[in-house]
Amino acid sequence: MEHIGCECSATSRQRVADCLGQEKLPLDRILEAGSELCIIFGSTTDCNRCIKTKRISKWLIQMTIRLICFYEAAINQTLPSRTPPATSGEANSLSLQQPSTTMGFPEMRFGEVHIEGPEGHLLIKLALVEACSHLNETIQIWKMTSDESLEAADQKHLVHYNDRVLGRCLDLLAKLIGLLRLDGLMADQS
Ligand SMILES: [Zn+2]
Numbered sequence: 001m002e003h004i005g006c007e008c009s010a011t012s013r014q015r016v017a018d019c020l021g022q023e024k025l026p027l028d029r030i031l032e033a034g035s036e037l038c039i040i041f042g043s044t045t046d047c048n049r050c051i052k053t054k055r056i057s058k059w060l061i062q063m064t065i066r067l068i069c070f071y072e073a074a075i076n077q078t079l080p081s082r083t084p085p086a087t088s089g090e091a092n093s094l095s096l097q098q099p100s101t102t103m104g105f106p107e108m109r110f111g112e113v114h115i116e117g118p119e120g121h122l123l124i125k126l127a128l129v130e131a132c133s134h135l136n137e138t139i140q141i142w143k144m145t146s147d148e149s150l151e152a153a154d155q156k157h158l159v160h161y162n163d164r165v166l167g168r169c170l171d172l173l174a175k176l177i178g179l180l181r182l183d184g185l186m187a188d189q190s
Pocket of ligand 1: 006007008043044047048049050051
């Protein structure tokens with residue numbers, strides 16, 4: 001095979017960028033983009049060339065921020081307790097009396113499938129916990145390798161940038177996982 005840079009797929013990076021560049025995404029597309037981004041993190045970690053490429057590091061971080069925004073929005077939609085508080089308790093209780101059989105769970109779509117009721121929402125929560133945890137682990141492995149190779153190349157400012165921005169991403173991911181777990185726990189006890 002000819003050596004043309006490396007075997008990392010620019011096409012899959014483009015696909016993830018196109019997907020996460022949208023304003024709104026259904027949950028299945030968010031989860032798909034999340035797994036694909038994790039695969040790209042993995043192949044970048046394994047690639048001697050891409051791991052040192054500043055442009056790809058910055059791209060990965062930007063995509064991570066986008067993805068976490070989508071995860072956060074999905075989680076806000078999944079957890080009834082996370083819907084923004086209404087100005088008064090009365091308005092809040094009114095909003096739960098919308099004509100539906102979902103008992104206060106907002107209706108969501110998973111591809112073509114409508115997700116309804118507590119069981120459906122439990123599945124979504126599990127999928128989101130799994131996705132956030134996987135992203136969290138994948139980022140940490142990438143970052144360790146990236147820091148080493150970037151330091152070797154004397155690009156410390158990027159390491160600092162990565163630390164600052166990724167630190168916030170990891171904090172937010174941990175918070176989201178905590179919220180999902182807490183909500184699951186409270187649902188179990190009720
Ligand atoms: Zn590569």
